[in-house]
Amino acid sequence: MTERVPLSYPQHRLWLMERLRPQAPTFNVPLGVWLEGPFDVRGLGYALQETVRRHESLRTVIESDGGGEPAQVVQPPVPTEPDVLDLRGSSGDLDALALRHATEYARRPFRLDAPPLLRVLAVRVADDRHLLVIVAHHIVSDGWSTGLLVAELARHYTAHHSGTPEPQPSAPAQYRDFATWQRALVGTELAGQLAFWRRYLDGAPRELELPTDRPRPPVQGFRGRLHRFALPTEVARGARHTASALGATPHMLALTAFAGTLARYSGVFDLVIGTPVANRPHPDFEELIGYCGNLLATRVDLTGAPTFAEAVLRTRRSVLSTLEHQDVPFELLVEELGAGRDPSRHPLFQCLMVTQDFLPRSAVFGAARARYVELDNETSKADLYLTLDWHGGHPHGSVQYDSDLFDPVTVAAVTEQFLAVLGEGCREPGRRLAHLATARSSVHAEGPPPASP
The missing domain is CATH 3.30.559.30 (Nonribosomal peptide synthetase, condensation domain)
Structure with a gap:
């Protein structure tokens, strides 16, 4: 049986608010990253899969028991691929078109009980220009986590790009550890x-x-x-x-x-x-x-x-x-x-x-340099x-x-x-x-x- 872990305090409040507005984009946490230089979507797929494998939070869903009490449930690692959109044959201002697609992607709702609560889109504007769109539900991420996510994707991608990918161990602490620590702290200190x-x-x-x-x-x-x-x-x-x-x-x-x-x-x-x-x-x-x-x-x-x-x-x-x-x-x-x-x-x-x-100042995806855009x-x-x-x-x-x-x-x-x-x-x-x-x-x-x- 899959282990059920109590929610942290911020997760529980977010879960209650989500019930009032189910499947709305209110608590989506989006980020856009322009990538200038050669970029390989297959390398991004490797980086995404490795990152999701290492962090339980990115494989977590929120389920309710028979009495309606919510809990975190971590799913086993499964193959994870980014979405891809190629605009190279389109007409007009391709940067503006890419940002419109990014906004639509950022507004797509999540279901808290259906994985994944993270999705990634690579929009190809030119051979050497891409817009990377990262969207997570707030219940599994926050601003600091967004910076960590970008940095880790860049690190795994660069290792793959250089031909030296090495699977890393799971993160030393998982979100369940934070939730348990916070619950114990509230009760005593x-x-x-x-x-x-x-x-x-x-x-x-x-x-x-x-x-x-x-x-x-x-x-x-x-x-x-x-x-x-x-x-x-x-x-x-x-x-x-x-x-x-x-x-x-x-x-x-x-x-x-x-x-x-x-x-x-x-x-x-x-x-x-x-x-x-x-x-x-x-x-x-x-x-x-x-x-x-x-x-x-x-x-x-x-x-x-x-x-x-x-x-x-x-x-x-x-x-x-x-x-x-x-x-x-x-x-x-x-x-x-x-x-x-x-x-x-x-x-x-x-x-x-x-x-x-919280965002890394000089993220590099192989030979492509990153520039952030708020969505x-x-x-x-x-x-x-x-x-x-x-x-x-x-x-x-x-x-x-x-x-x-x-x-x-x-x-x-x-x-x-x-x-x-x-x-x-x-x-x-x-x-x-x-x-x-x-x-x-x-x-x-x-x-x-x-x-x-």
Whole structure:
């Protein structure tokens, strides 16, 4: 009989949400990888099969017993092949056509009880140009896992390409080990951390009412769009310089600027913003593919009209304190605080921000070099989800947004406001945050932004 393993806390919450919207693309985790150079799809098949063999999570399905209680069930390794689409005989803009096919592929739903929960598509645009599309269900993967998956596919492919493929042993830790560790931790060691979160979030607003283009539906629809933008080089350079001077990180500066932007539109100056973290506290879990990530409710205090530098230092203290208590699963915190009862919005916070640093910077598939592209599967789990990538010669970002609430022009204006606040704050950290970029704050309302209390 196949062993049944209990779900981790994040898996269980995802399973419950999936039951409300079965076979929807809401929890698909897609990534596009442009490959420049000669590429062999047969080598990709070898790399995919070897990766799936090594990681149980990529062979896992979620099944319910007679009483409806879900469990992980690992399937035995079977031959695994990528899907292939050849566009070389097509007309028009082949890159745009490849991206359209990639978006459609990213939106194809999974069934949690039917393997596989990972699929890969190779789109051939030219003999030396391919678009690799990797899509996993969130219940078996997360952002950190996506980076591991790309790196491992590249490693196995390159070994095959060089004629030296050698089957590797299974990964030293499997996802069942993480789930078992987390369940045991919750049962014995988290009382002190839970007490911290109760104090930390006491009195914090759980709902952030931004001015929207349409009324909020009574039930969150998870429909969304992706707004991409360039992160100006001077802003990225200024953020690194100012962060170093303040003993902070560019993420902390950007989180402060994002909070300042949200405060400007909402009139709320004590905010809670979601911050995803990899949540791999032990070395054994660092190379683990699976849904380990956690969400931290980061409180940003902008009351009292602080300068940008003062606000960054507050944010720094807040971020560091939450990282010290990150073992508490977000799902358990929501349950403890009774915050998951409103079906119209994400619990505890409606806006999130993450600095993307999980993708390998120089992945090479044999003689082909990789360049990443974020795919829009037209879903959103929150009102606004800001992602920043500071690395490389072209820093960039995106905002995934709830399209039931916001129009594209609104999100573009909010993004411009965020970049202006961040840029001016880095140039003049001694100015009051509420006075930065005031000429750009005209979305939804006329006149200056509300003054900080």
